[in-house]
Amino acid sequence: MSASSAALFNARADATSLQPVPEQPGRLAWPLTPRPHVTRTFEPPATPFGPGHRGVDLETTAGQQVLAADKGIVVFAGQVAGQGVVALDHDGGLHTTYLPIAPTVAAGDQIYRGQPLGTAAPGHPGCPSAACLHWGARRGTEYIDPLALVGAPSRVRLKPWAEGP
Template sequence: MLLLLAFVLAAIPVPYAWPVSPPQVTRRFEAPPEPWLAGHRGVDLGGTPGTAVRATAAGTVLYAGVLAGRGVVSVAHPGGLRSTYEPVSPAVAAGDTVTAGESLGTLDPGHPGCPVAACLHWGVRRGTDYLDPLTLLGLGPVRLLPVPGVQDGG
């Protein structure tokens, strides 16, 4: 599975960037041991209320509105990825095409467990699989993968 994920992420043709600036990771991605169990299916980025939340890459807005009491924006990107941002006061609407770095709205306070004035929860998934958004920036956890044809020497 990890080797497949490495190939999938290596094949992504679009550059990705931080959705807020300056980036301050306050909570990292924690994959649940099983899809139905608790985990943290994204990264929390600390910020200030009113900070611009930007599209991490070009795409089409799938959703922009209130969901479960929080403003949410979801963007579909080339290659089958979807990024989600919350809590956000959206400045875009479903169906809008956005470029990398374009403002999606502004950061709202109120993300549960946020240790600063406001935190953006940034999630990424392909289909039903949640991915660590930091891997899109080359900052995910380092994983050593087997090299085909090379034995472990033991």
């Protein structure tokens, strides 16, 4: 590689490392297995303190294991307004919450992707089933749709170039 090529490569690498990295499909795994039915979707609020649904509700059964969507640190595991809640901090400033849940983890625990956090509990308001897991995600103070962060990254498939007539 010539000196000018190396300089251009390093300049591009430096510029690329300063760019914010867009969310990639597959950043998070589903917190329930098998893949659950979504009973209520994400509805972002129009203003920071306005009404909305800051997460998604996933159909489950009471006692089903709730799994960590990605590796992280437990920042809260306990009761809020009579419901069990687990909150995780992940790399890149991502924060996820899971409720209602009977936690089996504690604040400060390091968690790996897919690790059980506790079991789903009944009693989520507005749930059309016996039990629903409310799963939320945010980056900083901005709530984001966790469903936009799940799934397998798509695979690129090259097809032969068809010659013209």
